[in-house]
Amino acid sequence: MRAAIFDALAREDKPASAYDIADSVSRARGKRVAPNSVYRILDLFVSSNLATRVESANAYIANAHPGCLHDCIFLVCKTCGEAKHVDDDALTGNVRKRAANEGFVADRPVIEVLGTCARCAA
Numbered sequence: 001m002r003a004a005i006f007d008a009l010a011r012e013d014k015p016a017s018a019y020d021i022a023d024s025v026s027r028a029r030g031k032r033v034a035p036n037s038v039y040r041i042l043d044l045f046v047s048s049n050l051a052t053r054v055e056s057a058n059a060y061i062a063n064a065h066p067g068c069l070h071d072c073i074f075l076v077c078k079t080c081g082e083a084k085h086v087d088d089d090a091l092t093g094n095v096r097k098r099a100a101n102e103g104f105v106a107d108r109p110v111i112e113v114l115g116t117c118a119r120c121a122a
């Protein structure tokens with residue numbers, strides 16, 4: 001079940017919701033998979049760094065670099081839904097530092113830029 005869900009997520013080129021993944025796994029297996037159990041497994045992938053949540057899209061994307069811990073930044077296209085993943089450890093490190101200066105204990109900074117991708121803007 002986990003492998004089927006991960007395969008479905010890895011095949012998506014855009015952030016996918018638990019419902020999208022439940023649909024594609026249900027189709028592939030020929031039997032209905034409940035979005036609730038997909039949701040639980042996706043959260044498990046996030047906590048083990050195999051997937052990242054794109055908060056503004058309420059969706060998930062397979063982690064491009066599961067071996068390293070970045071605070072991923074996503075550029076989310078409002079036209080085609082693509083989420084381009086960029087890393088900038090200096091920038092996210094500054095956000096963490098700023099939070100720490102306030103005595104704030106950060107879990108993770110969520111930095112998502114909403115707009116139009118280069119392809120859709122052309």
Ligand SMILES: [Zn+2]
Pocket residue numbers: 070071072073085086087
């Ligand atoms: Zn990243």
Ligand SMILES: [Zn+2]
Pocket residue numbers: 077078079080081082116117118119120121
């Ligand atoms: Zn686009």
